[in-house]
Amino acid sequence: MADGDFDPTQLSDSQKEALSTYTAVTNQEPSAAISLLERSQWNVQIAIAKFFDGEPPDPVEEARASMASSPATPASSSRQETLMNGFSPSPRPSNRPRLDAAPRIVPQPEHQNVYRTPFILALLLTPFNLIYRFLSGSLGLFAYLFSFLPRMLSGRAGSRAQPRRQRDTTGRRPLNARDTAARFIREFEEEYGQHELNFFSNGYAQAYDLAKKDLKFLLVVLLSPEHDDTSTFVRSTLLSPEVANYINEPQNKIILWAGSVQDSEAYQISNALNCSKFPFAAVVAHTPEDSSTSMSTIARISGLVPPSAFVARLRSAISHHSTTLERARASRTEQQATRNLREEQNSAYERSLAQDRERARQRREEEEARSRTERAKKAKAEAAERATRDLEQWRQWRAQSIPAEPSASGEGITRVSIRMTSGERVVRKFRAESDMEDLYAFVECYDVLSSGAVSSSTSAPQGYQHRYRFRLVSPMPRVVHDLGGGDPIGKRIGRSGNLLVESIDDDDVYDDI
Numbered sequence: 313m314a315d316g317d318f319d320p321t322q323l324s325d326s327q328k329e330a331l332s333t334y335t336a337v338t339n340q341e342p343s344a345a346i347s348l349l350e351r352s353q354w355n356v357q358i359a360i361a362k363f364f365d366g367e368p369p370d371p372v373e374e375a376r377a378s379m380a381s382s383p384a385t386p387a388s389s390s391r392q393e394t395l396m397n398g399f400s401p402s403p404r405p406s407n408r409p410r411l412d413a414a415p416r417i418v419p420q421p422e423h424q425n426v427y428r429t430p431f432i433l434a435l436l437l438t439p440f441n442l443i444y445r446f447l448s449g450s451l452g453l454f455a456y457l458f459s460f461l462p463r464m465l466s467g468r469a470g471s472r473a474q475p476r477r478q479r480d481t482t483g484r485r486p487l488n489a490r491d492t493a494a495r496f497i498r499e500f501e502e503e504y505g506q507h508e509l510n511f512f513s514n515g516y517a518q519a520y521d522l523a524k525k526d527l528k529f530l531l532v533v534l535l536s537p538e539h540d541d542t543s544t545f546v547r548s549t550l551l552s553p554e555v556a557n558y559i560n561e562p563q564n565k566i567i568l569w570a571g572s573v574q575d576s577e578a579y580q581i582s583n584a585l586n587c588s589k590f591p592f593a594a595v596v597a598h599t600p601e602d603s604s605t606s607m608s609t610i611a612r613i614s615g616l617v618p619p620s621a622f623v624a625r626l627r628s629a630i631s632h633h634s635t636t637l638e639r640a641r642a643s644r645t646e647q648q649a650t651r652n653l654r655e656e657q658n659s660a661y662e663r664s665l666a667q668d669r670e671r672a673r674q675r676r677e678e679e680e681a682r683s684r685t686e687r688a689k690k691a692k693a694e695a696a697e698r699a700t701r702d703l704e705q706w707r708q709w710r711a712q713s714i715p716a717e718p719s720a721s722g723e724g725i726t727r728v729s730i731r732m733t734s735g736e737r738v739v740r741k742f743r744a745e746s747d748m749e750d751l752y753a754f755v756e757c758y759d760v761l762s763s764g765a766v767s768s769s770t771s772a773p774q775g776y777q778h779r780y781r782f783r784l785v786s787p788m789p790r791v792v793h794d795l796g797g798g799d800p801i802g803k804r805i806g807r808s809g810n811l812l813v814e815s816i817d818d819d820d821v822y823d824d825i
Contacts, residue, residue: 489515744802
């Protein structure tokens with residue numbers, strides 16, 4: 313699949329998952345990662361290892377290249393001269409030299425090496441292992457119980473001279489990569505004093521990854537303290553102002569890493585970079601023409617060389633590969649800009665989508681609130697209409713049971729003058745023993761009684777409890793004649809009286825009793 317024709321829809325689900333995992337670890341463009349994953353048979357671990365450690369040359373491609381560059385047979389290589397075209401041109405070989413791949417070295421200290429016994433041998437040695445553990449446990453218990461014996465024996469020895477054990481100083485204690493780099497820098501400053509070189513204060517693998525990530529040149533300097541030319545090389549060449557200024561120049565983009573071959577890491581690097589003579593320096597850089605992840609050795613400087621020749625070799629190698637790295641930097645910058653633009657577009661789309669969701673939610677809530685309000689209004693209107701209908705039906709029903717007005721000549725008559733809320737004055741006679749509720753019912757049903765539209769067939773409304781929304785009051789002195797107490801009209805008002813009808817609030821209404 314070509315890089316320019318990258319189409320995610322053509323990948324299977326497993327390939328999409330492998331591509332997502334690979335790009336998440338390496339931060340490489342998907343179009344560039346496809347080719348490496350295809351060469352790795354879509355194995356993510358192999359592809360990541362190739363990206364960080366460098367991709368080894370393909371044997372098939374080398375065989376094809378050797379076949380293409382091998383001399384042709386005499387029959388095919390013979391040149392024919394004619395009058396029209398002269399000698400036929402022979403194929404021109406490629407002028408680009410083959411660069412050696414620079415692997416990524418991650419040393420493992422000797423104390424961390426794990427040697428696992430084969431299973432069959434471990435099974436055969438199991439009885440001896442159990443016996444050894446039993447004896448060592450027994451001896452440990454004996455030493456714990458009789459720990460005073462060594463002190464007694466040492467006290468009896470007195471002034472006997474004991475030979476002092478010499479500390480083994482022939483080897484160097486293995487450290488991790490960062491501590492090894494810090495030890496080399498400290499020993500270098502103790503040996504040669506203060507200097508202007510800016511050594512990378514971490515392992516070779518970290519400097520290697522930084523050079524690949526930032527597309528810089530990695531200058532590797534390997535020193536052997538036992539070599540005769542080491543001190544002269546460091547003092548006259550490496551620490552010379554000409555070399556130091558060229559290495560520290562920011563525009564050259566050089567990462568300086570140095571190490572002593574007495575350390576395991578530097579020794580492994582010397583073997584990987586094919587070091588044949590000390591002092592040794594090599595320039596490692598990314599070579600995108602080989603592959604998108606390759607790191608190659610573009611220059612080697614061996615032995616004692618003057619500062620001018622050292623700088624000339626560095627300048628030649630860097631200037632020869634600067635154009636290629638500039639193109640790679642421009643490509644990465646463009647890819648990063650495209651990625652940033654795509655991320656900004658995705659972020660803007662997500663924000664717009666979130667705003668749309670928020671507006672939709674607000675519209676939905678507003679519609680729900682409007683619907684609730686309309687339902688509440690409708691329910692309230694229906695309740696008011698039903699209350700009005702029930703009140704009118706109750707008035708029709710109650711008007712049937714109001715006693716007729718007695719004659720004025722009879723005994724036990726109470727004459728009442730009632731001033732309605734409309735201002736109309738109504739005079740009516742009631743029997744003195746009538747209940748006060750009859751007076752309230754007369755006032756409530758006065759409109760029905762005065763219109764003469766009393767229906768004898770009207771029944772009481774179902775589930776309706778009537779409440780009087782007024783009260784009867786004697787003006788002078790002011791006396792409120794409510795429905796409580798149970799006294800008849802004659803006892804409450806007397807033979808005659810003037811009453812006012814006052815409307816009251818819902819909290820003060822009188823229930824029909």
